[in-house]
């Protein structure tokens with residue numbers, strides 16, 4: 488009884504939350520610059536020539552020497568290793584891309600005139616590695632030279648903290664884009680009402696305000712020069728209540744197109760190479776919007792019975808959710824003699840995360856035999872590097888290899904590099920397929 492203390496109250500939750508917020512602010516402020524901004528670490532010649540730009544170290548040094556205008560890096564000791572910012576690495580990459588051997592791929596492939604690809608990471612099971620996978624893919628694509636936009640659809644805001652985003656309320660999340668999409672629908676519906684001599688449905692303040700908001704205005708810079716962010720925070724959860732209300736009012740509103748349409752309208756797909764969506768552990772409206780917008784869908788899961796079981800049910804829910812949308816739409820479409828709706832993705836892959844070869848080999852092989860090519864053959868290994876990373880260092884690509892045993896670092900990094908390589912082959916394949924289809928259509 489003594490250990491129990493007094494009864495817990497609602498007010499008690501408030502003080503616990505305040506204690507957590509104070510602790511979080513303390514942690515988040517450690518190692519920050521005075522301005523409160525995060526700073527990305529530097530990259531050494533070893534790392535650049537081993538992982539980032541396909542050039543031999545000797546040649547790299549020679550090219551820098553011959554081109555004094557190029558970034559020369561800085562060293563901590565006389566004659567010690569040279570270190571570069573990511574911005575400088577990107578400039579060096581561009582130089583090699585323009586001047587270096589044509590046989591090497593210095594710049595990542597992006598077909599001209601094609602829109603960015605959107606990739607979503609989703610599973611309604613919590614803690615399977617969605618956010619870690621999405622964040623690491625964003626960082627590896629950025630290191631590879633792509634321009635990346637990360638969109639956080641999870642009101643827990645984990646992805647937003649990883650990239651140091653600051654979000655005051657739902658107006659700095661995707662919420663106003665969804666609201667705008669509905670407001671545009673309502674406006675054109677109202678035009679039809681007026682034509683029929685009926686009274687229009689007035690747009691409330693939220694909807695009118697949303698009409699002026701563009702995705703570009705929601706984008707924040709991050710401490711990565713080529714990763715931008717549209718963040719999330721708790722209020723984004725409000726969308727889960729608001730969207731069904733709008734949908735009741737405007738039956739013809741294609742809510743699943745909201746994100747796809749607004750991102751396209753606002754030029755996001757021209758401005759970036761890759762858009763990565765992190766989704767909450769639920770199949771709510773935000774996730775549905777993210778999934779419908781995605782070209783590539785990754786479903787992370789651990790090689791455990793419970794995660795396999797739950798992921799099976801997730802696919803079952805995807806099947807019933809999207810087929811019920813298609814059926815309802817197609818009934819209307821057939822009546823009007825229009826083309827039906829059929830959702831399509833360039834690729835869908837389940838990805839084993841946090842894999843422990845010593846314990847999980849058998850289960851992973853069983854999963855492989857049932858899922859076939861849907862399960863990505865590469866398994867993302869469990870690595871202590873992720874758990875060890877501190878509050879300022881998020882994941883393997885931000886960690887300084889000198890803080891770890893070199894072998895642990897190389898293994899940890901290789902498993903995430905391989906996750907990215909598997910993803911990149913899907914990305915490039917999807918772009919290439921679009922490019923071919925366009926060329927054939929033009930013939």
Ligand SMILES: Nc1ncnc2c1ncn2[C@@H]1O[C@H](COP(=O)(O)OP(=O)(O)OP(=O)(O)O)[C@@H](O)[C@H]1O
Nearest residue numbers: 612613614615616617618619768841868869870873
């Ligand atoms: N490859 C890995 N090795 C070791 N730990 C990992 C790995 N991937 C993820 N983790 C850890 O697993 C935990 C859950 O990961 P994460 O937050 O990415 O999952 P999630 O699916 O986004 O969770 P949620 O459903 O809450 O959004 C985190 O503590 C993360 O550090």
Ligand SMILES: [Mg+2]
Nearest residue numbers: 617618641645
């Ligand atoms: Mg998450």
